[in-house]
Amino acid sequence: MSDLSSKYVLQTVGFDARFPNQNQTRNCFQNYTDYFKCISAKGEDYAPCKQFKKAYNSLCPNEWISKFDEQRENGTFPASLEP
Template sequence: MPEQENNFPNAGQRKKCWDARDAYFECVESNGEDKCKELRTTFESSCSKTWVKYFYRRRDFEKYKKTIEYEGFKPVNENEKQ
């Protein structure tokens, strides 16, 4: 899909991208990133660069949000920094 960076993906291309994303993120959750390199390559080659960037950022935000929900917000104490 990278060659069509300026075009909108059709339904088949979107499905291929989403399926590759889901497979990669499921693998990472279950096995860690080291064991999912091939799925990462498939994911990144099936989606446009902007989509890949968005999906990574969204995943990071969702993980952060889940941490805040379970552990609560912990502000940094300025005195502890030093």
Template sequence: MSANLKTTPIDKRFPTTNQANHCWNRYNEWVMCMKKTEGDEDACKPMRQLAISICPDEWTAKWDEERDEGRFAGVKWSG
């Protein structure tokens, strides 16, 4: 694990202790970045880090797989 690993900052849109919506938003923000930059992983790495810092590993793995298969319910980008 990187010594520079940081978690996502507090987001006032998600004031409750259940962070599922915050996780979903962070993941989709990363997908939107990838879409905008035509897949530039380096440019979107900070956004990916924010998503994986708050989301359970199982969720991001599932969503990555769903995106690869074209059945992700969030932002559409096939890469």
């Protein structure tokens, strides 16, 4: 095992008490919104914001992420991204 070297770590976003149910739709959306709120408040390099990005990347299907990105660019994203 010691000679095992991988650039990846087996780690994922943990349990979130706000979303204890089977339905995780809002978990994805909330983390996506929180990330962009976070970087508009603190700037893109602010390290704690990365946690939201990790979370929404793990939870949202890639198709959804690109759709959200598109909506953000067009200004039709259905939530406020102001901090």
